[in-house]
Amino acid sequence: MNASNHLFDFHGDWLTHTLTHASADLSETKTELPDGTRVSRKGTGMLWFAPPAGRANLNQEALIVSAGIHGNETAPIEVLNGLVSELLAGEWSLGCPLLLILGNPPAMVAGERFLDVNLNRLFNGAHRESQYEGLPEARRARFLEEMCRQFAMAHQELALSHYDLHTAIRPSKRERFALYPHVEGRSVPPADQCAFLLEAEVETLLLQHKESTVFSAFSASLLGAESFTVELGKVEPLGHNDLRRFRGIEQALRRRFRGLPAPEAGPPFDHLTVFEVVHEILNTGPSFRFHVPDDVANFTEHPSGTMIWEDDQTCYRVGTAPEAIVFPNPAVPVGQRVGLLVRPAPPAYNWKS
Ligand SMILES: O=C(O)CCC(=O)N[C@@H](CCC(=O)O)C(=O)O
Numbered sequence: 001m002n003a004s005n006h007l008f009d010f011h012g013d014w015l016t017h018t019l020t021h022a023s024a025d026l027s028e029t030k031t032e033l034p035d036g037t038r039v040s041r042k043g044t045g046m047l048w049f050a051p052p053a054g055r056a057n058l059n060q061e062a063l064i065v066s067a068g069i070h071g072n073e074t075a076p077i078e079v080l081n082g083l084v085s086e087l088l089a090g091e092w093s094l095g096c097p098l099l100l101i102l103g104n105p106p107a108m109v110a111g112e113r114f115l116d117v118n119l120n121r122l123f124n125g126a127h128r129e130s131q132y133e134g135l136p137e138a139r140r141a142r143f144l145e146e147m148c149r150q151f152a153m154a155h156q157e158l159a160l161s162h163y164d165l166h167t168a169i170r171p172s173k174r175e176r177f178a179l180y181p182h183v184e185g186r187s188v189p190p191a192d193q194c195a196f197l198l199e200a201e202v203e204t205l206l207l208q209h210k211e212s213t214v215f216s217a218f219s220a221s222l223l224g225a226e227s228f229t230v231e232l233g234k235v236e237p238l239g240h241n242d243l244r245r246f247r248g249i250e251q252a253l254r255r256r257f258r259g260l261p262a263p264e265a266g267p268p269f270d271h272l273t274v275f276e277v278v279h280e281i282l283n284t285g286p287s288f289r290f291h292v293p294d295d296v297a298n299f300t301e302h303p304s305g306t307m308i309w310e311d312d313q314t315c316y317r318v319g320t321a322p323e324a325i326v327f328p329n330p331a332v333p334v335g336q337r338v339g340l341l342v343r344p345a346p347p348a349y350n351w352k353s
């Protein structure tokens with residue numbers, strides 16, 4: 001029996017298996033590839049790979065890569081599924097320990113961002129809050145945190161990176177961008193991470209200004225990983241993605257999975273433009289009014305003095321320099337993020353290969 005059959009119960013590939021068993025409580029299943037790589041399916045949408053002892057891990061690293069934390073953000077799911085199929089078919093050998101995650105399988109089946117609550121607001125322990133008790137997303141967040149924790153513990157001697165892959169609801173003036181979680185005591189990512197983003201054709205980086213409850217913030221704060229939320233394009237239903245637009249991330253991940261050295265960066269992807277968050281817009285309650293039109297693209301600039309939101313107590317106007325909106329979405333519960341206002345970071349933060 002080949003590895004795919006063993007792990008995926010004769011139902012073809014990882015994605016099909018994950019959709020078929022979206023809400024199942026699967027027990028662990030293990031197999032070994034002909035080259036000695038061990039593969040463990042830890043649960044639905046969760047694969048842990050361990051190369052054989054003695055395999056050179058040239059980059060001295062362990063990787064966590066997740067997609068489908070939002071069920072309708074399908075292109076990164078397809079990219080990861082393709083890479084898993086190649087690996088299981090023996091097209092290349094794995095160079096480093098790897099944890100791959102399809103985040104929210106029931107939402108993937110429904111083709112929705114989430115079913116009950118936004119999974120990407122439940123990390124860093126938020127899943128323990130009483131309002132989320134008993135919800136499947138809270139259980140899933142706990143499981144994902146636990147698996148990542150075990151993976152990090154098992155590979156403490158290696159550098160840990162986590163890439164949480166997403167696509168955005170709106171079009172974007174900057175097609176691909178990464179968000180770098182705020183962790184006290186650090187400001188910008190190390191050079192090798194900047195180079196990797198460019199290798200993946202991600203040319204824009206957004207520095208978060210405070211801790212949050214998203215998945216990448218959990219792995220950065222609690223596991224000490226170099227973590228990023230990576231926005232790779234626009235939300236489309238499964239089968240409607242132009243996967244040619246995702247070749248950059250696909251090739252860059254395959255190279256990292258194989259444990260190969262980073263290629264020389266070259267134009268046009270040799271310069272990372274960095275933004276910083278100026279203000280996080282929160283839904284403050286029933287009197288909250290948001291003045292950004294629904295269909296505006298990410299990174300659309302608003303001139304100084306523009307009123308962005310108001311409620312019965314206060315309002316927010318753009319400061320002395322223009323600010324750009326990212327992730328505008330007023331349809332969120334009270335207390336949650338309606339959008340980010342960002343501005344270019346000091347030029348010294350930009351990164352050139
Ligand atoms: O397009 C949108 O409005 C949302 C796209 C998305 O899901 N983004 C992530 C960003 C997470 C982070 O802040 O690192 C999210 O909102 O969960």
Ligand SMILES: [Zn+2]
Pocket residue numbers: 069070073166167
């Ligand atoms: Zn998302």
